[in-house]
Amino acid sequence: MKIVRATEMGMCFGVRDALQITREVSDPTQVTVHGELVHNPAVINQLSAAGFAQAAEDDRQSLPDRPVVLITAHGVSNRERSRLQNQGKQLIDTTCPLVRRVHDAAFELASQDRHVLLIGKSGHVEVLGIVDDLESYDVISSAQQVQAYGHQRLGVICQTTMPTAVVDQIRLQIETLNPAADIRFVDTVCHPTKRRQQAMLDLLGRVDAVVVVGGRNSNNTQRLVTLCEQRSVPALHVTCSDEIDPDWFSDVQTVGLTAGTSTLDETIDDVERRLQEIAACESVTG
Numbered sequence: 001m002k003i004v005r006a007t008e009m010g011m012c013f014g015v016r017d018a019l020q021i022t023r024e025v026s027d028p029t030q031v032t033v034h035g036e037l038v039h040n041p042a043v044i045n046q047l048s049a050a051g052f053a054q055a056a057e058d059d060r061q062s063l064p065d066r067p068v069v070l071i072t073a074h075g076v077s078n079r080e081r082s083r084l085q086n087q088g089k090q091l092i093d094t095t096c097p098l099v100r101r102v103h104d105a106a107f108e109l110a111s112q113d114r115h116v117l118l119i120g121k122s123g124h125v126e127v128l129g130i131v132d133d134l135e136s137y138d139v140i141s142s143a144q145q146v147q148a149y150g151h152q153r154l155g156v157i158c159q160t161t162m163p164t165a166v167v168d169q170i171r172l173q174i175e176t177l178n179p180a181a182d183i184r185f186v187d188t189v190c191h192p193t194k195r196r197q198q199a200m201l202d203l204l205g206r207v208d209a210v211v212v213v214g215g216r217n218s219n220n221t222q223r224l225v226t227l228c229e230q231r232s233v234p235a236l237h238v239t240c241s242d243e244i245d246p247d248w249f250s251d252v253q254t255v256g257l258t259a260g261t262s263t264l265d266e267t268i269d270d271v272e273r274r275l276q277e278i279a280a281c282e283s284v285t286g
Contacts, residue, residue, distance in 0.1 A: 001146060001249060001252055001253060001254070001255060001275075001279040002253065002254045002255070002279070003201065003254075003255055003257060003272065003275050003276065003279060003280065004206055004207055004254060004255070004256050004257065005256075005257045005272070006129055006196070006199040006200060006202075006203045006256060006257065006258035006259075007199045007202065007203075007256075008114070008195040008196045008198070008199035009128070009155055009196055009199060009258040009259045009263075009268070010259040010260075010261070010263050010268050011261060011262065011263060011264065011265060012096075012190070012192035012193075012261040012262075012266060013192070014073050014096030014097065014099070014190075014192075014261075015038050015073060015096075015261060015262050016100060016101070017094070017096075018037055018038065018072070018073040018094035018096070019037075019038075019043065021053070021070075021092065021094045022037065022050070022059045022070070022094070025052075025070075025092070026087070027051075028047075028050045028051035028052045029051040029052075029054050029066075030066055030067055030068050030175075031053070031066055031068040031069070031070050031092065032053040032054070032055055032064035032065065032068070032069050032070065033047060033053070033054040033055065033063065033070045033072065034055055034060055034069050034070060034072055034076065034084075035054075035055055035056070035057045035060050035072050035074070035075060035125055036054070036057050036072060036125075036217075037054075037070070037072045037094065038072070038073055038215075038218075038262035039214075039215040039216075039217045039218035039219070039221075039262055040214065040215040040218065040239075040258075040260075040262040040263060040264065040267075041184055041216075041239055042239075042240065042264050042267055043262065043264065045046040046193075047141075047142060047201050053066055056218075057125060060076075060080070060125075063084075063087055063089075064084075064089065067088070067089065067090060068089065068090045068092060069084050069089045069090070069091055069092070070091075070092040070093075070094060071091055071092065071093045071094060072094060072095070073095060073099070073262075074096075074099060074125045075095035075096070075099040075100065075103065075126060075129045075130075076095075076125075076127040076129045076132075076135050077103075077128075077129050077130070077131075077132030077133045078103075078261075078263045079132050079133055080129070080132060080250075081258075084235050087201070096160070096190075098160050098188075098190040098191075099126060099129075099160055099214060099218065101188055102126075102130055102157055102158070102159070102160060102188040103129070103130055103133070105155075105157045105186040105188050106118070106130050106131075106133070106134060106137075106155075106157055107133070108155075108186075108228070108282075109155025109157065109184060109186070110134055110135070110136070110155070112153065112155065112184070113153055114136075114151070114153040114154055114155035114182075114184065115136045115138070115149055115151035115153065115154050115155070115157065115177050116131075116134050116136065116137040116138075116154075116155045116156075116157065117137070117138050117149070117154055117156045117157070117174060118130060118131060118137060118138070118140070118157055118158070118159065119128050119141075119156065119157070119158045119159065119162055119166070119167050119171075120139055120140075120141065120158065120159025120162055121141055121159060121162075121172050121219055122139045122141055122251075124159065124219055126159055126160065126161075126219075127139055127159055130157075130159075136151070140170055142166070142170065143166075143169045143172075143173040144171050145163075146170060146173040146174050146177055147177060148177045148178055149178060149181070151178075151181060151183060152180070152181055152214050153181065153182045153184075154174065154178060154181045154182070154183045154184070154188070155183075155184050155186070155189045156171060156174060156184070156185040157185075157186050157187075158187065158189045159186045159188075159189075160188060160189060160190040160193060161189070161190070161193045161219045161223060161261070162193075162223075163197055163223050163226075163227070164189060164197065166282060167187070167189060167215055171185060172220070174261070178205070188266060191262065192261055193220055193223075194222070196258070196260075196261065197223065197224070197227065198229050199258070200224050200228075200258055201227065203256040203258065204227070204228065204231050204233050204256070206254065206256070207233070207254045207255055207256035208233075208234075208241035208251075208252045208253055208254050208255065209233060209235070209236065209248075209249070209252045209255050210228050210233055210234070210235045210236070210255065210256040210257070210258060211235075211236045211238060211255060211257050211258075211266050211271060211275065212224045212225050212228070212235055212236070212237045212238070212258055212259065212260070213238055213239070213240075213257070213259035213260070213263050213267060213271050214237070214239065214259055214260030214262065214263045215239060215259070215260065215262060215263075216237075216239065218260045218261075218262055218263075220235070220260045220262075221259070221260030221261075221262075221263070222237075224258055224260065225237050226236070234252075236248055238271065239267075240267055240270065240271070241270040241271045241273070241274040244271065244274050244275070244278070246278045246281070249275075249278055255275060257271065257272055257275065259271075
């Protein structure tokens, strides 16, 4: 079995920077991570071992007990920042700069008296942080959800990890169903996401199956799996090498390897070593 790595995969600069900030914290026992720093179980385990408390992703309305609160790479609203600071909490901010760009675009469109349409996954923590500061908005996950919005001025932005093809479909449907509206579109899909998705498309033409490494609740990792499914290429989504079943590769001659933007380099390397072991066993038995 041949193993082919995607030319672009794994941890993006925003995640690396966030992890570096946590390493520079002098006393983690005074800090609560406000949700999941990134959607990756290995990272979460490392933070717990270092002494950080971690709030549940779906319970960020509760006030952390510790005096310092670390804002995750997915960001929060200005409203939430104010709530924490008004309760005397010191903030450590690891928000990805490209997520901040989405917030800035949303504010600018809202200031132009536009109804903001956010193309993204409803309920995702990044999306919740963006819309929490908006008075007039809708979140759209698919072209089927688009409607005539009854607003003369519309502003369209994107969650950073949305596939370009999905964004294009939704944008076209918005224009079709709102022909009289003044629509301004700001492309806020991040470049690392675009590069990894394009690398995946390039990979799919060269392999029989793909192993995708990343957290189960990582949106960008799930999108990579979806790209495989859309092109009828079998995909195995794993969080670590322990989840790999050698029997899955019985009919695979060439397997691709890729990973989401919050996946640690060492996790990818472990998965690749496991694939190499499987390939070596197949060569011996074959």
